[in-house]
Amino acid sequence: MTDITKHDTKHDTKHDTKHDTSDSSTTDEFGLRTLDVEQLRAKRGAKWGAREARFSAWVADMDFPVAPAIVEALQAVLDGNEFGYPNWGGPFASSPAALLFCPRMSERFGWEPNPARVHDMIDVIQGMRSSVHHLSAPGDGVVLHMPSYHPFIDTIDEMERRLVAVVRDGDAFDYDDLERRLADEPATVWILCHPHNPLGHVFERAELERIAEIAERFDLTVISDEIHSDLVMPGHSHIPFESLGADVSARTVTVTSASKAFNLAGLRWAVLHAGSAPMQQALESLPGHYLGAPNVMAVTATVAAWTEGDAWLDAVLGVVDENRHALSELLDRHLPGVVYEPPSATYLAWLDCRALELGEDPAETFRERGVELSPGPQFGPQGRGHARINLATSPDVLAATVEAMAG
Ligand SMILES: Cc1ncc(COP(=O)(O)O)c(C=O)c1O
Structure with a gap:
């Protein structure tokens, strides 16, 4: 796999490492808020493994570890050699x-x-x-x-x-x-x-x-x-x-x-x-x-x-809910002009980037800045000037992603 980390020196930020946010760590039973971006980059699946991006927020997979109950059930199949x-x-x-x-x-x-x-x-x-x-x-x-x-x-x-x-x-x-x-x-x-x-x-x-x-x-x-x-x-x-x-x-x-x-x-x-x-x-x-x-x-x-799995799902919904609101502030701070309405469902957010004048496919510019988003035009002509970002990650990784999008 490509060593993505070698591109990082210029852009390493305070968000770019593992964080243990003391407020949330006590309630972070499932490890949803303490993702290590280096571990994410080492993943081999499509989201992080297929693109040379420092931050991958495109395909609809989550960065979160799956529910412990699922891991245990799969482990039982492995242990039983079944x-x-x-x-x-x-x-x-x-x-x-x-x-x-x-x-x-x-x-x-x-x-x-x-x-x-x-x-x-x-x-x-x-x-x-x-x-x-x-x-x-x-x-x-x-x-x-x-x-x-x-x-x-x-x-x-x-x-x-x-x-x-x-x-x-x-x-x-x-x-x-x-x-x-x-x-x-x-x-x-x-x-x-x-x-x-x-x-x-x-x-x-x-x-x-x-x-x-x-x-x-x-x-x-x-x-x-x-x-x-x-x-x-x-x-x-x-x-x-x-x-x-x-x-x-x-x-x-x-x-x-x-x-x-x-x-x-x-x-x-x-x-x-x-x-x-x-x-x-x-x-x-x-x-x-x-x-x-x-x-x-x-x-x-x-x-x-x-x-x-529902306790885990509730915890995920809590983080995504927090992220969808945090994204408004992050965009105001780093990319003012992007028009964004927090989604009422899904962990996907639709960004109207037309005011940034980045052309039909703003995801190209974000890609040059090291962030992989889903290109708006993929979703039809109504997606021109738009991009889709994935919110199923830790608040810190989301913050670092948006900061990197600004270049
Ligand atoms: C609305 C919708 N339908 C279907 C899928 C893909 O589902 P599957 O992988 O089971 O075909 C996705 C994946 O993101 C989706 O967002």
């Missing part, structure tokens, strides 16, 4: 993680999914793409809030669907405009990113009802990606789209995973709930084993996360 076929009741049986999905949704969000409609998946994008494949055809319109998480845009392009964009009018999405356009350019599916990446927007009940109403009027099936649903900030709550009612559920596919909230993206497990009967039929008609079976480690980690 890498054979799992004892889950046969090759086509639902995994223990899929069996936990309904109780987890009920307990956390008051939604009662149908256990017969729950399917193991390898990842969320697999569930989303297979839904687009089964529920629409090339040339069909796909509704998407813009800017958008780029794999959705890529899906529409690669699968030769037509983007029907929901755009913002000021701070709110313009559904009147969407309705006018849907009358002229029909669509078959709506990919709903709920909560929204990159805007960190939580769709509250009235907005979800509006979406459901439009979906019904224009006969759209909604593919609701709820991977960020456990990452909702204080003062907001997540309402699963399918929980709006039986009629809504019947035209919805929900895809989610513990991977974002519990930092398990490399383990590969997700779950799909086919409220939509055509999607359920499509999955049931696939040849047995067409989708494969999930990985023991991923399922073990998810079960630990969903049964024993």
Whole structure:
């Protein structure tokens, strides 16, 4: 791996080393506030290992160590040398993680999914793409809030669907405009990113009802990606789209995973709930084993996360909440002119850098300054002049990152 530290001498700051902030250390049970940036730089995964940056705040992985309960559960698999076929009741049986999905949704969000409609998946994008494949055809319109998480845009392009964009009018999405356009350019599916990446927007009940109403009027099936649903900030709550009612559920596919909230993206497990009967039929008609079976480690980690991980998750939400507010002050101090609204959900923050006049892709300038962010234009034309920063790190690393962004 490239030795990133050798580029650092000029930029080492007081934030650039391990800190033990005495105020928070007593409450830092999970080691979320005392990250050592050198240890982060030694990581081999995509976030820190794939880029020659001094600070990596791009892809949606956390810098935090995962919940101890997850490590213990995985360690038990290692200690037992248990890498054979799992004892889950046969090759086509639902995994223990899929069996936990309904109780987890009920307990956390008051939604009662149908256990017969729950399917193991390898990842969320697999569930989303297979839904687009089964529920629409090339040339069909796909509704998407813009800017958008780029794999959705890529899906529409690669699968030769037509983007029907929901755009913002000021701070709110313009559904009147969407309705006018849907009358002229029909669509078959709506990919709903709920909560929204990159805007960190939580769709509250009235907005979800509006979406459901439009979906019904224009006969759209909604593919609701709820991977960020456990990452909702204080003062907001997540309402699963399918929980709006039986009629809504019947035209919805929900895809989610513990991977974002519990930092398990490399383990590969997700779950799909086919409220939509055509999607359920499509999955049931696939040849047995067409989708494969999930990985023991991923399922073990998810079960630990969903049964024993919530104290850790609460601690993570506390740090991200603190960071999203701290970012306002850090930007005022180091990069005045950047327009930023703290996200209501996710650990991702959307920075409007247009006033800095750094061109279409400000992330290029930040990269030259040693900081890797996600380029705004990746999220569609609405992302020009913007960049996305990842807040799932310690307050000190975030402060050092923003300081470095200023050059
Ligand atoms: C909204 C959203 N959906 C899906 C994913 C990717 O999920 P997976 O790795 O399970 O495909 C991400 C990753 O950041 C995401 O933000």
